[in-house]
Amino acid sequence: MMAEGRRFPWARMMELGLGVLRLSPRDFWSATPREIAAAFPRSSSGGRLARSELDDLITRFPDDP
Numbered sequence: 001m002m003a004e005g006r007r008f009p010w011a012r013m014m015e016l017g018l019g020v021l022r023l024s025p026r027d028f029w030s031a032t033p034r035e036i037a038a039a040f041p042r043s044s045s046g047g048r049l050a051r052s053e054l055d056d057l058i059t060r061f062p063d064d065p
Helices: 010-020 025-030 033-038 051-060
Strands: none
Touching: 010 025, 010 033
16 A cells, blocks of 8 residues: 555556557556556665666667567
8 A cells, every 4th residue: 555645656656668669559458557567677675776787788688589
């Protein structure tokens, strides 16, 4: 349950799911917030990725084969 006065960030979740991940509306509304969040890499410390970590991912998983 969310703390009183805090609302779920639906606008941000929709931006990520529909805009960034390009899920169809059907797939977006079928996914759980945890599933959508899992699509975004986190650093080993659990926070945002450092630039070096992002560069490593880009090198290991290039967009073009």
